[in-house]
Amino acid sequence: METEPFRILLVEDNDADRSYFRECLEEINDRPYAFLESPSGRDTLSLCRHFRPHCLILDYNLxxxxxxxxxxxxQDEFQRPLYPVVMLTGRGSEKIAVNAMRLGAQDYIVKTEINPESLHRAVHHACDRFQLEKDLRIRTEELEGANAQLRDLQSITSALSAGAHLADVARILINQVRLSLKADTALVLRQTEAGNLEVLARSGYREQDFIDSGPGGPDAMAPVARALNEGKALVFTNHENLREAIPLVVEVEVLRKSVAFVAAPLRLxxxxxxxxxxxxSEPRALSAGELVYLDLMLRQCSEAVARANLYEEEILRKEQLAHAVQTRDEFLSVASHELKTPLTALKLQLQLGRRNIDPVSGHQPDAQRTANHFDSALxxxxRLAGFVDDILDVTKITAGKLILQLEAIDVNFLLNEAVGILRPSLEKAGVTxxxxxxxxxxxxxxxxxMEQVFNNLFANAMKYAPGSELVVSTRAVGSFISISFKDSGPGIAPERLPYIFERFERATDSSRISGLGLGLYITREIMEAQGGSITAKSKPREGVTFEISLPRDESAGMPAAG
Known part of the structure; x- marks a missing residue:
């Protein structure tokens, strides 16, 4: 294999000296040489860039x-030598030698002392020293970079200790890493319990980059979502790698601008x-040191994320506990009122009935009046039994002990039967x-x-939409039966609508409307236990539409085979 020539640029105004120096180096014959000669110092830098010498032999007097x-x-912009240089002079001068070495020369030799051995030694000493200085400079820069990264890690450790919330941890991470690795964009995302992607923090993106464009979330998150799902780091050093791995990047402006991309999971x-x-925005390959730094940073943040998750879960548990206590207290308050009202009325009717038949009272017994008192008491x-049944149902549902006997149900018949039974109450409430x-x-x-569900929905209309029309409709929708209850009452306020199926929630705060706030909760649980569902739609002053669905029974109501 042919050895590459050792390139030397000779900058010397004396032709005889240039020829002698060339002969001295060639006489050693340790390697092939290639020479480029210049009689002056003009255009030395451009000659170096074109010739790319391994060493420059430079005369002091030009x-x-x-x-x-x-x-x-x-010298480069940091006043460091670009090439190894051996300075030559016709006379020994300590001042010249010091200045030459200060400006980047690696060796200094007096012309009268030059011979093949001394010049060969000076040239190769200059090259070795230049390389050592370059290596030392690189190692120093690496050490300074490592120290800076260590300071970053110490800084982020301190910052993370104060970041209790998940969003705080994510924001600290992207700000630190983006600065350290000189990234143009950065984001941190997680997958929620519902399976959706949630951006915890981002930097360098525009709002329109995060417009949802598909079931997986914004396309700008695609590489990061892949790293999250696969549980491993993905490094794309150029846009071709990125486009090959994730084809949709050509359709996403923010990813088209990302020439290189790094995605890494935070794992624990x-x-x-x-x-x-x-x-x-430019091709980028992380160095080994940067990869180690990124790994350490991610490990630190993973532990911080885990702590933040525990903190937020604890906050959520406390909020849920506080809400449960508040709900319990509100329920006890409502329940005591709701139970006291019928008990007071019951006591009064029993007292009046007893008085009507008590011979000591001196009243002539009136059978009809007595019957009326007992009817009111009953x-x-x-009413009290209904409250108790609701509470028992909630207990069964909570304990998972709601027992169902599934069978084919003639929905239309069941609804007509309920209307017939409840007709007096419906008429009294003015519900058509x-x-x-x-x-x-x-x-x-x-x-x-299902009788209980229908009764609850009819009762709901009588309670919250008296004097309105209630339209009840049924239809088959695919493999389900849909049943709709639409009233023309005052409707439900938008801020209350999401909560009406929760325990102890009511459609209104009005104290004039009785109830424990359990009917719709029980209805929802019954429907879901049967494989069905219930939803509510409402606008203020436009009524409420409850729509329930049940699995369709294909075997019932079909004509017998002939």
């Missing part, structure tokens, strides 16, 4: 200049807690029922529990 001025031109105990994404007993039933509507469910 026409209209000197070697020191040439040395100044051969083999679980991905979140993921970091860094975008670069009504209050039934209109029906729109599809034929042969059979569902699979628990007959007793």
């Amino acid at each position: 026409p209209q200049s000197n070697g020191l001025k040439v040395l100044e031109e051969l 105990n083999d679980k991905s807690l979140a993921a970091l994404g860094l975008g670069f 009504k209050q007993v039934n 029922v209109a029906t729109d039933f599809a034929p042969n509507v059979f569902a699979r469910g628990d007959r007793f529990r």
